[in-house]
Amino acid sequence: MSLFQDIYDVIVVGAGHAGSEAAAAAANMGSKTLLITMNLQNIAQMSCNPAMGGIAKGQIVREIDALGGYSGIVSDTSAIQFKMLNKSKGPAMWSPRVQSDRMRFAEDWRLMLEQTPNLDFYQEMVSGLIIEGDKVVGVKTSLGLSIKAKTVVLTNGTFLNGLIHIGDKNFGGGRAGEKAATGITEQLVDLGFDSGRMKTGTPPRVDGRSLDYSKMLVQSGDKNPEKFSYLDVTKPLEKQRDCHMTYTSPEVHDLLREGFDRSPMFNGRIKSIGPRYCPSIEDKINRFADKERHQLFIEPEGWNTVEVYVNGFSTSLPEDVQFKALRSVSGFEKVKFFRPGYAIEYDYFPPTQLKHSLETKIIDGLFFAGQINGTTGYEEAASQGLMAGINASLKVQNKESFTLKRNEAYIGVLIDDLITKGTEEPYRMFTSRAEYRTLLRQDNADTRLTPKGYKIGLASELRLRRMEEKKSKSFGFVNFFKETSVRPEDANPVLERNNSSPMKQSDKMFKIFSRPNISIDDMREFESVENYIKENNLDDEVIEQAEIQIKYSGYIEKEKNNADKLNRLENIKIPSNFDYSQIKSMSFEAREKLKNVQPSTIAQASRISGVSPNDISVLLVYMGR
Incomplete structure (x- = not known):
């Protein structure tokens, strides 16, 4: 007798931020959904900093909420501090951010998922996919179980062949204390997918009782805090926890440099590329040698825990070097470690291999979301998971896929950037990536997106x-x-x-x-x-x-006028499998790029790096436009 007799509409592999949103979206749209993960105790775990939102990221959380996702609600129920960033600038730049209670965040996510109809759970490692022809029909587990499904969403985070580095030590793992996932990368490569390696890192966690906060600057929340969700499920915070700020120093930098010869970043053990805009502390003092100090934000991990996150001190240096250097930071003279920082390398798949629906071009019914697509950040992952879950459900219902344009949402900018331009380093969203950021404000995400979410059956x-x-x-x-x-x-x-x-x-x-x-x-x-x-x-x-x-x-x-002009090009569709090689008057580079990306519209083609305005003109002429 099989554990799984039914054929699921959607199987979601991985229960991080992407997987949780994907499972919730698919189930709420009426699809029979299975969320399968290696550890059900770590659903929606905040692997890095205990916070949601921030510059451009806060807009994404509001957009997820407006469409009917869960991230905004959970961010509100687990918040310990709220700040509206960039308030001194224009409203296009205003970005909400909350400091979160890490344990409560994961608990609230799990409880919300457990109360979601049509959603089943299973704890085990998925070791492979079941493929028939060019279509996915299920997954295989490490115990040898075969679970059938009409669509599969992969949200593996940093777990695909994950390798953790601390100084000259390294060991397999998808996150500290958790084993890596194996088998999926190798199968996908055999099926014709290109793969690569990326790196990210995290700072040490320390005992807040061992810190001297009197030597630090207080970072309080807003006097009149707002919240993320447009629903009245929660109220704004009535009390908040302070964060603090301190600085490194030349002495700290010298102590860190003593360990550079044992750093996997500098001795060649780490070969992959890390996030440009969230560098490790050793990378910062190496790249910005003229800077005598760098900010460190001291962030509590929750209402009641004494564990503290040292934001700005991400590192893969040996644990003894981390400890010695951190003890030279003002306020950290007697610091006690809960756990050292580390770097992690993992497999990803260049996102140009996807359609705008996040379905893969090679395998029908297979969707990718989150860090598997080369992004970094909870918010970026959650938004992709939401869109993949929506589109997997729509595919099962034989309905047209749901996509967002660049003038409709930051989510649209994110996915279009990934699909059209690809990425060779962890992609992070910024307001500067959106050419229509005055339209894509955090305050109007509901008026932009809730009607769309309601139309597809997700927003209530x-x-x-x-x-x-x-x-x-x-x-x-x-x-x-x-x-x-x-x-x-x-x-x-x-x-x-x-x-x-x-x-x-x-x-x-x-x-x-x-x-x-x-x-x-x-x-x-x-x-x-x-x-x-x-x-x-x-x-x-x-x-x-x-x-x-x-x-x-x-x-x-x-x-709005500029967006309308661009949308005219969005309406000019390019036939699938269009043969670009026959357009001899187009540059060779453009033909190669267009052939690889296979854009669906003229507007998308115009955004591909290496495709010039002249190439677009030639393409329009060839299409009779």
Whole structure:
């Protein structure tokens, strides 16, 4: 008698951030789903820093939430501190971030998954795929079990042939204390996939009781904290835990350099490329030798635990070198280690081998999500998992795949970058990667994406109704400013106090509010504005949304026009298996790149590195356009 008699619609391999979102999405869309992982106690484990969000990453979490994913809700229920980063800049740059309770984060994720209908769990290592022709039909486990499925989503994180490095020691593992996964890479390569190796790392964890916080700078959360999820499942934090900041020094750097000859980064043991924007401490002092100090952020791992994460001190140096150097950091003179930092190398598969749905081009029904695609970061992984789970479910339902354009979501930018450009180093999202970031703000993710999530059967009707109410109220508030006039004698005291030119005749409030140095607090001094807010029961979210629409209306309209122009090219489809070799007037490099990537639209083709505007013109002519 078999443990698994049914054929699953979707099997998700791996239960990190990508796998958890993939399983939740597929199951919530009605697909019979199995989440299989090597250790059910480590579902949605925060392998590195205990935080969610940050610059551009916070926008992604909001987008996941708007579509109906779980990351935003869990981030709120497990938060110990909230900050809106870049608040001194324009709203396109505002990025929410929470410090998380690591243990509670994983627990809340597991409990939410266990309460999700259509979702089964199984603990074991998947050692291979069951392939028939060019289609995946299930997975094989290390115990020799065969589990059948219509689609499979691989979210293996750092576990594929993972190798952990601490100084001159190395050993197999997908994460500290957990074994690596073997078999899958070798099978995929035999099937024709290209693979590569990447590296990431993590800092030591220390005992907070051994630190002297009086020597550090306090890093508090926002006075009026917000939250990630657009739903009212949780309330903003009423109390928060402080983080702290300290610095390395020339003495610390000298002590670290003493161990460079035993560093796997410098002695050739690590050959793969690590994340450019999150370098190890030894890499930082080597690359930036002129810097006398580097910031270290001291982050508590939860409400009650004494374990502390030393953000900024990621390292693979020998444990004795780590300890000696860290004891020379101000506030760390008596530090006790919970565990040393380490680096890990793992297999990944260049993402140009995927379609925009995250389904592989070689094997039908097989999807990749997360670090297997060359990304780094919980948020990047979770968003890919969400999209892979959605598309695996849609494939089973024989429905058209769900994709997001670059002007619709940071998730769209992320996936398009991966599919079109590929990556040879761990890919991390930044606001600078998005050419339409004024449109892709964290505050409007629900109005951008919740209708789409509802249409595919993932976002709930409650989400949709809440979004529609917010949109209607903010639209009405904007119209109020456009339709309501104010007299000079009422407006000028406010304008003069803010060093703004006085009015000579009555004008619409919209024009006054549009002035750069006039805020919503200034406008609320007008009795009519305050009355409108009270009569229509406008909350802070609606008020902020209206303010952004008024203050940045010109920029928003300009980006919309630019996006519309690009979308005309998005609508020009390129036939699958188009023979680029026959276009002799196109450069050889362009033909090779187009042949390898197989773009689905002219717009995607135009974003491929090595394809020039002239090549696109030639392609358009050849297609009769």
